Amino acid sequence: MSGLNDGIEVRGSKGGAKGRSIHATRRFSPGDVIARFDDPAVVLPPGQRALEYCNHCLRNQAHPAAPKLRVCTGCKTVAYCGPACQRANWAAVHKLECKAIKRLHEAKPADQPDWVPTPVRAAAQVMLRPKVLEEFDALEGHVGLWKKDDDMKLKLQAHGVVKCLGADQMTPVGLEAAYQVLCKLQTNAFSRTEEYSESGGIFLDTKLAMMNHSCVPNALVQFGGRSATLRATAVINSGDEIELSYIDHTQPKGKRQGELDSYHFQCSCPKCQHDLDEYQVAKTDPTVDLNASLSVMRDIARFQSYSSGGAIDPSQRTAVxxxxxxxxxxxxxxxxxxxxxxxxxxxxxxxxxxxxxxxxxxxxxxxxxxxxxxxxxxxxxxxxxxxxxxxxxxxxxxxxxxxxxxxxxxxxxxxxxxxxxxxxxxxxxxxxxxxxxxxxxxxxxxxxxxxxxxxxxxxxxxxxxxxxxxxxxxxxxxxxxxxxxxxxxxxxxxxxxxxxxxxxxxxxxxxxxxxxxxxxxxxxxxxxxxxxxxxxxxxxxxxxxxxxxx
Incomplete structure (x- = not known):
């Protein structure tokens, strides 16, 4: 939904060898803000805990400064921290989804919970807004590969999405459209349940989603409310591709590859190609010098004390x-x-x-x-x-x-x-x-x-x-x-x-x-x-x- 920020540009094309990619148009140093994304296509709290968050600003009710949340009197499924957030979210999307959520609840068996699964709600939000649905056309969804995997979970979620949209959408065409949106969400959405945050939920900006993966990333994404900040973690020169890690890149190679299977590509970053561990990667990281200042581990020489290059010791692989x-x-x-x-x-x-x-x-x-x-x-x-x-x-x-x-x-x-x-x-x-x-x-x-x-x-x-x-x-x-x-x-x-x-x-x-x-x-x-x-x-x-x- 957001326009492309100054300092980055999109290269490549959907369906190409590497698909779309984001590149720097100027130099960035570690810590620099590369871009901000303030108008995402979808941003949601975790479905099962939606009533614990303001569904607009995403503030958790457990936050010390958070006011008491007010539940939507229509769908009784979402909550807000005040009238301002409620009005803003109504204008953004809830005026469309409120009735859709009620339709889903009416179609549910009585013994099923009242909360809406996050993927179902996210896909419904996309399909209820033609402009957002049009922007989703640019995203890769690997639909054919998901179908090859025969993912029953996505098929069931597609039925949930269509129930939100109305009985007239319960057709093969409607189910296929919902399935494709779900595939794109699965492939492109960021989980807000980061290693440094307990927020949960998902965030999807159609430009940010074009960022490719590396297990040796040069940037990270930080979430705050409805916004995401792309920040450099290494020196990035003009023309360099900006890469994130979709997963916990500090995990062993086998686990990383397993988690990347859901994105339907094989990582070919230096860490994967040469089977390097954290010490080998850190040894050649030029940002180690930043630890000479406000760091509790300032002994830069320690980064150089471990062997580098070559595959991991077989004994280490066995121990892992x-x-x-x-x-x-x-x-x-x-x-x-x-x-x-x-x-x-x-x-x-x-x-x-x-x-x-x-x-x-x-x-x-x-x-x-x-x-x-x-x-x-x-x-x-x-x-x-x-x-x-x-x-x-x-x-x-x-x-x-x-x-x-x-x-x-x-x-x-x-x-x-x-x-x-x-x-x-x-x-x-x-x-x-x-x-x-x-x-x-x-x-x-x-x-x-x-x-x-x-x-x-x-x-x-x-x-x-x-x-x-x-x-x-x-x-x-x-x-x-x-x-x-x-x-x-x-x-x-x-x-x-x-x-x-x-x-x-x-x-x-x-x-x-x-x-x-x-x-x-x-x-x-x-x-x-x-x-x-x-x-x-x-x-x-x-x-x-x-x-x-x-």
Missing amino acids: MKLSKIFPVSLRNMEPKEKHEWLRRAYKTGSYFVQTEKWAIEPFAQVVDEACFYFGKDRGNHECALAVACLSAYEVEPFKHVVPWHPQRLKGLSSIAIALSNTAPNPERLVELARDMTATKKFPTDSVKVLENLDQVSLCQMLLSIIHAHSPLAPSADWEVLVLAQEMLKDIESLPGRDRENGLIIAWGKDPKSMDDFFEFSVVEPIKALSKLGKVVLEVDLGSDRDLST
Whole structure:
């Protein structure tokens, strides 16, 4: 729906070898906004939770600043945060879809839920607006390939779409038209359930949809309300193709290829062609130098310490396959005892990654994340959770997402800050854990001294300040990570007896370059020490079966 932004152009043609593609018409540096898409063809919250979101601005009712939502009195299926959003959405699409949704509800069996599946609602919105339907003609849908797969789910959804449109559309022609729109949505829509956002739902702009995929992307898409921002993550020169990753590009090659099957193409990026892992990709990434500033992992030489070029070591490939086989469908639904047992099994199965110090390789990196969640959320052991969160921030995320302002990196800093807010009231417990781990002869005494001298409140404050400093690069002004950081900063700055600490941290925030030693002492060294502690915590609890979670 949006016009093409200055700085990018469409090349190629539908049906060509590579189809359409988006190219830069000028140079972009990492962090630059390449384009904004403010008028998408379709933007929806997740169907099952549609009443938890304003269906226009997409604000979740759980957001601290969100007013009480009002349900549409017509279809009773969508909600709005106020009259302004309700009027805007009515004018944009709901005046057409309200009756359509009611028709669908009337045709449903009484025992079926009242919510409308997101693909059905999205396709109905497209077909109810002739101008949008016309724009969809330019999109590739791989309809023939979907039919070859005999996807019954899409066929059932097509019937749902036609029921929305009315009984006169329940014809072979009407069903085929709905099926084709659903194929195009499946192929081109972005899920708003990103790794850095819990928003859910879908977003489709017909120009943004022409962006091609790479497992070594040079840009990312950030969602905020009804808008999407295309931001460079690498240097992009005039004429270069701008590429996104449609999937989690940090996953092993086999899983990436499986997830890309639904897009009906085979990726031929350098990472796939040469079967490179995260360390090999990061080693040649020119943006590693950005970590020399506001990054908790500033040792640029570490990016160069891993081998590059050539396919992955067969032992690593075997270790990835063995660990992947034991992953359950959902870890978060496990009871704590069951999860603890699984984490121990997974850690031992993935011993290759511990021995080779390749913490960032998936799926072992997920084991680290789940261990952090287990210690903190499931067992309330915030000291162990803090250590493992720092392990992730120091040994995992910098190699998976090289630019320090990547949303996942900032989300990791937020996790550390939250853990610190729980450990700071009783700082002696962290020191006790460190000394206990020293007694096992696995944790160095010099790191214990770092933690003995650690001002946990100041570390928390500085990590939150890093998040705040990167706010211009955040997905949106009301991104939950950013909002939480701002709230926590206010709370810390209002604590009594911290005038000296506040003064130093505020001065550092204004001129970090001149206070680099202060940052190194107050943030980098403690995070490094805590990362080491995280390794020992995992080895002692998960590797040696000594329960630290109690």
